[in-house]
Amino acid sequence: MNGVSGRMGYRQHLLRSILAIREQGGVLLADGSRVQVEPILVGRSEAKLAELAAKHGIENFSTDLDAVLADERWQIYSDFLVTQARASAIKKAISAGKAIYTEKPTAESFEEALELARLAQAAGIKNGVVHDKLYLPGLRKLKRLIDSGFFGRILSVRGEFGYWVFEGDWQAAQRPSWNYRAEDGGGIVVDMFPHWSYVLENLFGRVESVYAHAVTEIPTRVDEKGEPYTATADDAAYAIFQLEGGITAQLNSSWTTRVNRDELVEFQVDGTLGSAVVGLFGCKIQPRNATPKPVWNPDLADEHDYDTDWIESPANEVFENGFKTQWEEFIRHVVYDAPNAYDFLAGARGVQLAEQGLISSREGRRIHLPEVSI
Structure with missing residues (x-):
């Protein structure tokens, strides 16, 4: 080890x-x-x-x-x-x-x-x-829903990942300083896109293209010795992935966002027959025949509690550490x-997605990903 x-x-x-x-x-x-x-x-x-x-x-x-x-x-x-x-x-x-x-x-x-x-x-x-993300209780519940046909035809996936990582001045940072230096292999695209690669591929379908916008939103941070340093790596990335089968996935990754969701990562999956909101552990579902009928009216306050329209999906088994x-x-x-x-070839696809995501961000264009083979 x-x-x-x-x-x-x-x-x-x-x-x-x-x-x-x-x-x-x-x-x-x-x-x-x-x-x-x-x-x-x-x-x-x-x-x-x-x-x-x-x-x-x-x-x-x-x-x-x-x-x-x-x-x-x-x-x-x-x-x-x-x-x-x-x-x-x-x-x-x-x-x-x-x-x-x-x-x-x-x-x-x-x-x-x-x-x-x-x-x-x-x-x-x-x-x-x-x-590891595939073994999380929430994503295992999601996989069970997909395999059962709960969603019907899956239309889209929206994901939010991240939290506020302190700059290191008046509060210590929760992540090491090398994470924010590109020359040391840092950056949220390099860190998270390999995860998104295998999550999307194994749950929904192969990633066929990527359009990404990666930014360094906090340019100066303070390292473990209390010394200020220039952050040369991206700390937030906003990406759209086209998957095989016509599914669109939109995933935001950020170390510069304050959390207003149940968990640090959440995915919403929408399909013709139902939707789910999934985190590390939780999994809420809303089937087609229990979907409310909102009406857009910006002149009146909407008093409907949309959270209560969702049903918590049961675990039905014991999930060990992934x-x-x-x-x-x-x-x-x-x-x-x-x-x-989940072999080295799967790992290479994750690196490919991160690499092409960074190129997409630099060049401001959507990039098609060829299938990877040995």
Whole structure:
């Protein structure tokens, strides 16, 4: 596990996934048996690794990635590094013949992301990319609605993601300063468009074109040392995606917006037979035969409570942490070749969307996306 001292690597992948799997006795396999996991922590700071290992009862840690990759005991390489360092480390893991599971974006450029997919295929190694949003309770409820035919013909998707990230002067920022420096791999397009790629693709259809407007709305921020710096990366992006089947998706992503919705991300899906409003956990529905009949009249106050027209969709099952669930699926893929659709090629499509979104913003035009293949 390379990069577990970072926020995402530690909280979601080590603490809530691998250690939780270890504590439950391993991953349940199709034949009823279990396969146990044992991590080795890899990073640059031996002191930080030693502290994490002692805290969680982990026997192995190392600052020598090459030595760990050469050791046959470790079958899976997992990467939670900053994007700039990821591709080179993954190439080493491919050369070592390891199965690989990585965060996204998989590389800084589409060309390099596609190269990783081709190298992995040529080496015959199993590979996976984190698609965590698909495992959220809200989106799993949405998938159930889609599969049941609830929406009829889906017409459009509208999404709002974001919150106010403090500038770092009178209140500390909730995100690291590198997120706001393009030269360090920062930017909300690079961060969020790979998510939008797999969410749209797996729920509604392949993204066929993108028109985006990315902006740096707060030009100066304050870093972790209290020093002002110039924000060179985009902190908000407004995009329209055309999907196969004629569906239009409009998604706003922003670190400069104040929240007035139930959750930090919400999607509204409208179809001929019904609509849904979905967040991380919640899912409200409104079928065609229970839709109110508003009449536009700007001269009179509208006293109708539209929120009460929606019905909360039940969970009907227990949803575990999405990162842990996908980790279990990937381990089954490694152990006995269980299905895995979320591979390096899927990761490359996410990088492609981010790259073309930035080009669209710079050039002020809609860009068609060719299908990606190895």
